[in-house]
Amino acid sequence: xxxxxxxxxxxxxxxxxxxxxxxxxxxxxxxxxxxxxxxxxxxxxxxxxxxxxxxxxxxxxxxxxxxxxxxxxxxxxxxxxxxxxxxxxxxxxxxxxxxxxxxxxxxxxxxxxxxxxxxxxxxxxxxxxxxxxxxxxxxxxxxxxxxxxxxxxxxxxxxxxxxxxxxxxxxxxxxxxxxxxxxxxxxxxxxxxxxxxxxxxxxxxxxxxxxxxxxxxxxxxxxxxxxxxxxxxxxxxxxxxxxxxxxxxxxxxxxxxxxxxxxxxxxxxxxxxxxxxxxxxxxxxxxxxxxxxxxxxxxxxxxxxxxxxxxxxxxxxxxxxxxxxxxxxxxxxxxxxxxxxxxxxxxxxxxxxxxxxxxxxxxxxxxxxxxxxxxxxxxxxxxxxxxxxxxxxxxxxxxxxxxxxxxxxxxxxxxxxxxxxxxxxxxxxxxxxxxxxxxxxxxxxxxxxxxxxxxxxxxxxxxxxxxxxxxxxxxxxxxxxxxxxxxxxxxxxxxxxxxxxxxxxxxxxxxxxxxxxxxxxxxxxxxxxxxxxxxxxxxxxxxxxxxxxxxxxxxxxxxxxxxxxxxxxxxxxxxxxxxxxxxxxxxxxxxxxxxxxxxxxxxxxxxxxxx
Numbered sequence: 317x318x319x320x321x322x323x324x325x326x327x328x329x330x331x332x333x334x335x336x337x338x339x340x341x342x343x344x345x346x347x348x349x350x351x352x353x354x355x356x357x358x359x360x361x362x363x364x365x366x367x368x369x370x371x372x373x374x375x376x377x378x379x380x381x382x383x384x385x386x387x388x389x390x391x392x393x394x395x396x397x398x399x400x401x402x403x404x405x406x407x408x409x410x411x412x413x414x415x416x417x418x419x420x421x422x423x424x425x426x427x428x429x430x431x432x433x434x435x436x437x438x439x440x441x442x443x444x445x446x447x448x449x450x451x452x453x454x455x456x457x458x459x460x461x462x463x464x465x466x467x468x469x470x471x472x473x474x475x476x477x478x479x480x481x482x483x484x485x486x487x488x489x490x491x492x493x494x495x496x497x498x499x500x501x502x503x504x505x506x507x508x509x510x511x512x513x514x515x516x517x518x519x520x521x522x523x524x525x526x527x528x529x530x531x532x533x534x535x536x537x538x539x540x541x542x543x544x545x546x547x548x549x550x551x552x553x554x555x556x557x558x559x560x561x562x563x564x565x566x567x568x569x570x571x572x573x574x575x576x577x578x579x580x581x582x583x584x585x586x587x588x589x590x591x592x593x594x595x596x597x598x599x600x601x602x603x604x605x606x607x608x609x610x611x612x613x614x615x616x617x618x619x620x621x622x623x624x625x626x627x628x629x630x631x632x633x634x635x636x637x638x639x640x641x642x643x644x645x646x647x648x649x650x651x652x653x654x655x656x657x658x659x660x661x662x663x664x665x666x667x668x669x670x671x672x673x674x675x676x677x678x679x680x681x682x683x684x685x686x687x688x689x690x691x692x693x694x695x696x697x698x699x700x701x702x703x704x705x706x707x708x709x710x711x712x713x714x715x716x717x718x719x720x721x722x723x724x725x726x727x728x729x730x731x732x733x734x735x736x737x738x739x740x741x742x743x744x745x746x747x748x749x750x751x752x753x754x755x756x757x758x759x760x761x762x763x764x765x766x767x768x769x770x771x772x773x774x775x776x777x778x779x780x781x782x783x784x785x786x787x788x789x790x791x792x793x794x795x796x797x798x799x800x801x802x803x804x805x806x807x808x809x810x811x812x813x814x815x816x817x818x819x820x821x822x823x824x825x826x827x828x829x830x831x832x833x834x835x836x837x838x839x840x841x842x843x844x845x846x847x848x849x850x851x852x853x854x855x856x857x858x859x860x861x862x863x864x865x866x867x868x869x870x871x872x873x874x875x876x877x878x879x880x881x882x883x884x885x886x887x888x889x890x891x892x893x894x895x896x897x898x899x900x901x902x903x904x905x906x907x908x909x910x911x912x913x914x915x916x917x918x919x920x921x922x923x924x925x926x927x
Contacts, residue, residue, distance in 0.1 A: 318388065319343045328379065339513045347390075350384065352383040357479065361397060382479055464540075468542060473494050488532075494670070499511075528542070585729075604687055609737075613661075617646040619673055633737065658684070678703060690707075723896065787821075788814065788835075794839075809903060835863070866882055
């Protein structure tokens with residue numbers, strides 16, 4: 317993994333490819349490269365950023381109407397020039413770019429070594445293109461057939477693009493478990509990992525399915541399965557706009573996306589309810605209403621920030637709808653032989669809709685007969701196509717690797733789900749439903765008010781930017797917020813941070829507290845407020861530095877905290893939507909002050925499409 321761009325058409329390929337790679341930088345990567353077909357097959361690649369590649373190719377022949385580019389996030393082999401993509405075949409007549417992992421590459425490589433192949437890299441990808449060439453040469457078949465035969469031999473996940481100087485009018489792509497979008501223009505075609513490199517040139521796209529191949533020859537498009545069955549492409553029209561993938565005057569995408577949250581939250585709930593009438597309808601929930609009503613439990617599978625949104629959903633659904641909920645790390649769920657019944661409902665949460673572990677968890681649950689509901693942001697991605705029903709969050713493109721607006725959009729949709737289920741089950745009244753919906757309607761305005769605190773939070777960040785550790789504490793709905801706040805800080809500033817239930821502090825973490833330990837506490841007014849105040853006093857007694865997120869007008873916590881950030885009062889179930897925003901801002905400013913790459917933190921990828 318991580319980013320793929322390819323072009324075949326009437327234009328010069330290099331400018332399109334390099335701009336596309338820049339658009340994909342948000343996905344996270346450690347090297348970049350391009351391959352161009354201009355009679356000869358030229359491959360240029362370099363460790364580091366796309367800008368390093370651009371410097372490297374200055375003065376080189378960059379002509380060609382067919383080409384492909386890749387940003388690599390290392391899986392097999394360390395990040396360096398020789399492991400960067402694209403990779404040549406043995407004869408250098410073929411080149412490949414690849415997202416994913418070929419699990420049986422080692423046995424294939426050993427067989428190819430016995431046949432005299434030599435390898436220039438440590439990657440599984442190079443093994444695949446050598447295998448394709450071996451089949452092409454020994455079986456005397458067309459390139460597309462050689463690709464198909466090779467893909468039937470490999471085990472693992474892939475999104476690949478292949479070009480060859482023996483077929484200088486052809487481009488081949490295929491996918492299994494890693495996303496590919498095909499853009500269709502007038503006499504030209506684009507391949508990319510997502511739509512961001514494509515939207516500038518065409519609105520017409522095909523979301524390629526697993527086990528499908530795209531073959532473009534002499535301007536003619538064919539889509540087949542790996543088993544050689546012809547497929548009729550279904551063309552979607554992109555709703556993505558260019559301004560959505562540009563910074564819009566902000567220094568970083570992350571800051572832009574934090575400030576977009578009033579709008580993105582509104583988009584996530586727009587058209588789904590009417591507070592005046594009490595009408596609330598998520599189509600996917602309504603479609604499988606009886607499954608939800610009869611479910612003995614709901615299982616939520618997710619990773620990272622989406623897991624934290626799932627934890628909020630557990631509190632919401634159990635609190636409001638009285639249905640038992642288990643929240644699982646998808647990466648663990650898929651491997652531990654979980655007990656799943658046919659009357660279980662599994663909710664899969666993923667911003668990208670391509671998270672490999674979550675997709676695998678879905679397939680496992682489907683095999684056991686569970687009903688699968690997806691909560692995703694990216695239209696046409698793999699998870700919505702793998703689930704029985706679902707709800708899009710409509711947060712818009714999220715370019716920053718550290719998720720911000722996607723989290724609050726997920727929580728918004730999950731809140732609406734919980735309210736719809738609760739009302740249908742009769743565990744909340746119509747008047748209570750309207751009360752919640754009116755309050756939910758006010759959340760965007762309340763977040764706008766929190767965003768006005770940006771300058772003061774920046775001043776606070778300056779005081780703690782050199783801290784080596786942070787502790788985040790919360791109770792009830794504040795606990796998932798504490799976890800998410802800690803994750804944001806460690807992701808982008810590289811400061812060690814941990815989130816804990818406030819009551820668990822005495823069971824270990826209290827040993828860490830001294831005058832050098834900043835402790836961030838979610839201390840909004842709720843049923844456990846007095847308990848949280850007691851926890852704050854315990855921290856203060858041990859000389860801890862306390863940063864408290866409090867409800868506007870709170871005078872009690874101010875007596876003990878070193879700094880308070882006041883947020884507008886809201887219902888307890890909606891606190892995560894408001895309380896997480898100042899923690900996002902705090903993390904952002906600390907990271908900027910530490911000179912960190914906020915939008916592309918080291919070692920992280922936006923969409924984790926491999927195990």
